[in-house]
Amino acid sequence: MGNEEKMAKMEVKTSLLDNMIGVGDMVLLEPLNEDSFINNLKKRFDHSEVYTYIGSVVISINPYRSLPIYTPEKVEEYRNRNFYELSPHIFALSDEAYRSLRDQDKDQCILITGESGAGKTEASKLVMSYVAAVCGKGAEVNQVKEQLLQSNPVLEAFGNAKTVRNDNSSRFGKYMDIEFDFKGDPLGGVISNYLLEKSRVVKQPRGERNFHIFYQILSGASEDFLCKLKLERDFSRYNYLGLDSAKVNGVDDAANFRTVRNAMQIVGFMDHETQSVFEVVAAVLKLGNIEFKPESRVNGLDESKIKDKNELKEICELTGIDQSVLERAFSFRTVEAKQEKVSTTLNVAQAYYARDALAKNLYSRLFSWLVTRINESIKAQTKVRKKVMGVLDIYGFEIFEDNSFEQFIINYCNEKLQQIFIELTLKEEQEEYIREGIEWTHIEYFNNAIICDLIENNQTGILAMLDEECLRPGTVTDDTFLEKLNQVCATHQHFESRMSKCSRFLNDTSLPHSCFRIQHYAGKVMYQVEGFVDKNNDLLYRDLSQAMWKANHSLIKALFPEGNPAKINLKRPPTAGSQFKASVATLMKNLQTKNPNYIRCIKPNDKKAAHVFNDALVCHQIRYLGLLENVRVRRAGYAFRQAYEPCLERYKMLCKQTWPHWRGPARAGVEVLFNELEIPEEEFSFGRSKIFIRNPRTLFKLEDLRKQRLEDLATLIEKIYRGWKCRTHFLLMKKSQIVIASWYRRYAQQKKYQKIKSSAIIVQSYIRGWKARKLLRELKHQKRCNEAATVIAAYWHGTQARRELKRLKEEARRKHAVAVIWAYWLGLKVRREYRKFFRANAGRKIYEFTLQRLMQKYFLEMKNKMPSLSPIDKNWPARPYLFLDSTHKELKRIFHLWRCKKYRDQFTDQQKLIYEEKLEASELFKDKKALYPASVGQPFQGAYLEISKNPKYKKLKDAVDEKIIIAEVVNKINRANGKATSRIFLLTKNNVLLADQKSGNIKSEVPLGDVTKVSMSSQNDGFFAVHLKEGSGAAGKGDFLLSSDHLIEMATKLYRTTLSQTKQKLNIEISDEFLVQFRQDKVCVKFIQGSQKNGNIPTCKRKNNRLLEVAVP
Ligand SMILES: Nc1ncnc2c1ncn2[C@@H]1O[C@H](COP(=O)(O)OP(=O)(O)OP(=O)(O)O)[C@@H](O)[C@H]1O
């Protein structure tokens, strides 16, 4: 729905009185009688209006079909609206309750009553979902809401069942407190449950089913899960499942099973908990399949035995109970009295009783555990003060063919609720009149307190009788209980029994002997007395509870705390009846502290069918619910009431004085209004805060007037609105025009001003320029004048100065000339005077003195200019005077000699020897051999080869015992081809030796005396020939032609050693061509200038037999 549409709808529907079908509030029904009441309901029902008010009570008729009136849009529509503002709806009641809880801090309770199938549970869910939709938002709040809402499917699965009246009948009572904080956000909740109809677990009436969960598991669980629970999918396998109505139309058990599991997860059940819960459910289902057979014993008594132990075994595996323990518990019963223990065997009937008792107990305890567990989850987490809204959905009033203890209890509960309804509505009504100061006359109605008393009276009540009977020693049966009732209650108006002392019913054949009948507020119900004592006792043999406690299954163990042998309590537990009575009493007390809101559910037909309205059935319900009385009570005083403010607000347009605004108090306004409309005085009454209208007609008249007036007003409003709209539009245009004009003017003026300003600046700048130029011109003129004067003055001063200078110069010249002439004259005179003194020896003395001074000066200068002491330093200061030329040279020579001497004096003997050798070499080779200069810098080492140290030459060393002067590797030139071979060259004091370089074997040994000559070239090569004395021993092979890098040293040493040994000078021939004797032949060695092809190494080539050519680069 679009927003506009929604708005339109809201505007139209501003009262429950608008577009009404029948009347929305029964209080306004005219005339008021049973027929009109039913017809009104029917009319509304036929138009799908299932809700109708009686004042603030909501009547809800079960439509048995889904209506589109619970959508989120509807929620929004009813949200924050006054109760009577929109057509009757359960949401209006929910909203009213929630808002007075939130805004007025009043705890609320919503009491939903009606018979089974009337729609209580649905109504309670609608209330909860509405409240959830309108209360606070946010992740945390949403989780709380979700948990509260999801508790419903879980409890319904375990606590609801299909009955003949209702496919989803609640078989337990439920009261749920929803807790809110001061803002109205939900905090959590508490659920209380009342007496589950557990007999349904083991037996269901014809056409009914066991609790939904059994069917849901079997249909919805996966194969795997069923296998785990040791169950089979087939319903017919289980004795506890009534077969004739195992499937319910329109109910998908499998889908519901998934919903339940999901809900359990949301509510907060852990996986293992869910698993345990289903294990217990499976165990209950399987218990029904245990069967017993009789077995005679020696003492003649029958003993029961389990027929087929397989099922028992599986149950024990599922629940972790020792099989023998459970088996024993089904066969024996131990009675403990004081210190004694007596064990008796069970017969087959007793065994079945024990089995069923266990199944019922297991299931009902599991159900209570579920409620406790859900409470744990939905418990409010904070300890702040809470506001509470209680929603009561309890099983409805029931009349079956066979009514037993359960129906008795259920109907008792409904009696109590009716009681509280009567008390609270009447009390509230009465209190309102008193509060408002209005006169009120009492209305007769049926008060069911008397029926409540029949049931719950502490001395003579039926429940008290039953308890007494159960606790009485001796044989107690249901019949003895009925007898007792017959005695005690015989005179009670609402108790009927064939055998009672009162003979009224002696002939009433409709009342069997084993029954009693109670006239409930909702009709007569006949109860079968059979089973009352047992069900009230609710006994479970101790052996069974102990067996359960021993189970290795934490949930089952927790369900049977009394089975713990350490906590044996011999006291009887309270009976089911007294327990229920106590919890109902607590509930009533609780409800009385809260503000009640009623939803009275009505069932339109018995067939669960839509669109069918059974007048008789509805009539019956209206009667017993006392709805007509309710209307009458409501109308006895005044049919309609409303606070002054909303009343004035609604009808103020009907009077000129109150329209459109009333300045005074609201009450005075309403008075003025009613006077103006001339409403008869007996038709209304003024309360303290409300106006009370006696007759609905008055209200309708007011409504009609209002409708008429509203139409006029609408036209008026439209007119005014149009005028206002045009005017505001015009004013806006006008205002805009002024704004635009003012902006434009401002803009134009700004432009004009800027233009004037810039013109003024231009004019100003021209004038300033002109003025400045004029001034500049004047200044320039003045400056030039000043400069001209200065120049003229300067010229004038210059001329004068030059004239003066000329004059002074002239004067000075003249003075100088005089002085010179004078000096000449004086000089002439002095020279003439002193010439006779000088003439003898003054000239010679001056000369000597001058010479002496010059010499002195020369030597002093020389002292400072001395060159370094290095003998090779060539520097020598320049000669200062020509006449000292020879002295200067001599001095240089002496200084050189002196510094050479100084240099020599530093030498050691070793060095001296070396220098002697070097000197020798210089004398022999300087300027003769080109190799010489390179040798000057080389120190003469002699023993280049360290023969003594190299083990290779040990033999050679041993052969030579003299001191070795030269040991060096030389190249021996082969005369055949000119190629060189390495040889060790040794020079000792007496001999020259050549030895093989590799082996060290001596090749030749020549005494120094046999060496006649050494030849070499003048060039830069190391070739030399050692010539031997002809005819000597060594000369057989001829002369040696050798080459060495140390030629100069070798030749020098050879020369010196020969000289010292033979006292003869060795002939050293330096020539570029010499002859060498090889054996008999003489070969000429010729040195030529060679190319630099092979680097700097000289190459030797044999040219022919007689010529070896050495190319020196
Ligand atoms: N407002 C409603 N709209 C549509 N269907 C409804 C409505 N109220 C009830 N019903 C139908 O009626 C059936 C019975 O309603 P519900 O279970 O609420 O009855 P009840 O009063 O709680 O009965 P019991 O006392 O047996 O629990 C529901 O299952 C549903 O099909």
Ligand SMILES: [Mg+2]
């Ligand atoms: Mg219900």
